[in-house]
Amino acid sequence: MIPKNIIQICIGEETETHRYWLHLSKKWEIEYPHWNHKVYRDKDIEPLVKEYSDLAWDFYSSCPILSFRADFARLILLYKVGGLYIDIDSRPNLDLDQYVITSDKMQWGFFLSINEYQDPWEIVTNNHLAAAEQGSEMIKEMIDNILIDFIALNERAKPGDAAQEAGFKFASLVSTSAWGRMLQNKLDSIHGSDYIEYHLSRGYGKLGLFWITWDGEKLSTRKDRGFICHVGSILIKDFLDVNLPHNPMEQLGRLYDGLTPHNGEIKIYSGGINVV
Amino acid sequence: MSFDLKGANPANYDGEWIRFNVWTWHRIWRGVTELFPEEKESINLWYVNAGEFVNKETAERLANKIDRYGTDRFAQTISNIDMPVQQENIGARTLYMAIVFEMPAFIAFLRSCNGFYLN
Numbered sequence: 001m002i003p004k005n006i007i008q009i010c011i012g013e014e015t016e017t018h019r020y021w022l023h024l025s026k027k028w029e030i031e032y033p034h035w036n037h038k039v040y041r042d043k044d045i046e047p048l049v050k051e052y053s054d055l056a057w058d059f060y061s062s063c064p065i066l067s068f069r070a071d072f073a074r075l076i077l078l079y080k081v082g083g084l085y086i087d088i089d090s091r092p093n094l095d096l097d098q099y100v101i102t103s104d105k106m107q108w109g110f111f112l113s114i115n116e117y118q119d120p121w122e123i124v125t126n127n128h129l130a131a132a133e134q135g136s137e138m139i140k141e142m143i144d145n146i147l148i149d150f151i152a153l154n155e156r157a158k159p160g161d162a163a164q165e166a167g168f169k170f171a172s173l174v175s176t177s178a179w180g181r182m183l184q185n186k187l188d189s190i191h192g193s194d195y196i197e198y199h200l201s202r203g204y205g206k207l208g209l210f211w212i213t214w215d216g217e218k219l220s221t222r223k224d225r226g227f228i229c230h231v232g233s234i235l236i237k238d239f240l241d242v243n244l245p246h247n248p249m250e251q252l253g254r255l256y257d258g259l260t261p262h263n264g265e266i267k268i269y270s271g272g273i274n275v276v
Numbered sequence: 277m278s279f280d281l282k283g284a285n286p287a288n289y290d291g292e293w294i295r296f297n298v299w300t301w302h303r304i305w306r307g308v309t310e311l312f313p314e315e316k317e318s319i320n321l322w323y324v325n326a327g328e329f330v331n332k333e334t335a336e337r338l339a340n341k342i343d344r345y346g347t348d349r350f351a352q353t354i355s356n357i358d359m360p361v362q363q364e365n366i367g368a369r370t371l372y373m374a375i376v377f378e379m380p381a382f383i384a385f386l387r388s389c390n391g392f393y394l395n
Contacts, residue, residue: 016280020295030289091381226377234374238278238297239362251360255302262324 002106002131004035005083009070011042020236021088031092039088045073048080056143059150064167071127071174075143082134089232090128099227100131102213102220108132108139109213110183111224114196114206123196124180126209128230138214142182149173187212190219279325283389284332291388294381299362303371304382307354312341325395332391339386347379 006028010021022039029037038044049060049072056076063069074085084096094100100109109131115122132139150173161169172178187195199221204210209224233240239248279301283291296304302323309316315338321328342350355372385392 017278020280020293023293026289091377093377229377229381231374231378234366234370235300235378236278236295236297237362238299246364248362251362252298254360255298256323259323262321262326 001104002084002101002109002133003082005081006032006035006037007074007077007081007083007085008037008039008088009045009073009077009085010039010088011045011070011073012066021232024091025088027091028086032096035096036083040073040077045077049073049076052076052079052143053147055147055150059147059173063170065170068167068170068174072143072146074127074130075139075146078130078132079136079139079143080134082132082136085127085130086228087128087230087232089230089236091229091231093226093229096227099222099225100129100211102211102222103215105215105217106131107214107216108136109211110179112180112183112187112199112210112212113208116206121196121206122177122180123184124176125183126230127176127179129211129228131213138186141186142179145182146173146178149178183212187219190214195219280395281385281389281392282395283385284329284391284393285389287388287390290381290384291390294385297362299360300375303354303357303359303375306357306359307350308338308342310357311345311350311353315341319394322394328394330392330394332389335386335389335392339383342379342386343383347383348376351376351379 008025008028010018010025012018025037025039028035046057046060050057056072060069060072060076063072078085084100102109109129111126111129113124113126115124153169153173157169184195191198199210200206202221204221204223211222211224211227213220213222278298279296281294281296283293286292305319305322318334318338319328319330351372355368355375361371
């Protein structure tokens, strides 16, 4: 059973942007008074990561990109607390109790999508929403897999590797592709053969997000219809956290072309990367 | 260059605060002024964080116009305007999917803010 905990994460130095995330999170509290809602800050997360293992803390504390830290922290929180993890740059949309929690016996739930532009196709998740029971074996397997890959990453690291030092290589451990690989392995193992072939044979297309849940006996699939409104990446952040923008100043210049210059504050939100 | 619209005297949570990035706010305002050219002067310094005050009547009027036009249709229309985006791989469909979800919150903000400051 998925406990009625809404888990959100807001880490890093307090800024106006953080205050906006916290403002968005208030809406979840208002709309879901029958759920326990908590926004986990650095001080809440750090002891739980340390408690999981020294290696988990090594991973977390050595990762310089906050969004990758948050990718890892959500697994730790789901394992320790259980419930629904929801990205903080989201608003409620469809009813969680009806659309996301598929049964009282539900043990975990993840989004699955098929990236058909890769050859062979790549299975990815969209980790703005994930569900798990407290102490979930699935989540523990995912955390431990990440930590094994972290050891391998450190063994391969070369001094002076700028991408490693900047934290970009953590992406291979906690990205939606990494989660996707772990989910695919689990689905293949539960199903006993190629789960994606089975998924497609049932008439599900390749386009979109599929909410896959496991209740201990069977896997269930729901096509996502916007269970939650995930608005941050496209509408709120000026630049995405971990993707380098394409000619940012040229694009901004095009945007302001023809407008009368005016003195004023210019606020750029660039997530983990300084672009200007 | 984020744009914060903060309610002057919010009636409830919805009217407190809504934020858009530079790309989206320019797209929204361009859409508003192309669809409703009579609103061009409603916000003078709409493109800088100069703290311009927009009164309650204007906010409500904008909400009503977008609502009557249809939030889905508005999202569709502005997603297709040829304007710069933050990433090469963000197309009209992705923009539409994001904007259409945020439109109800935008309308609710305009109706509940009792005027707002654009910062």
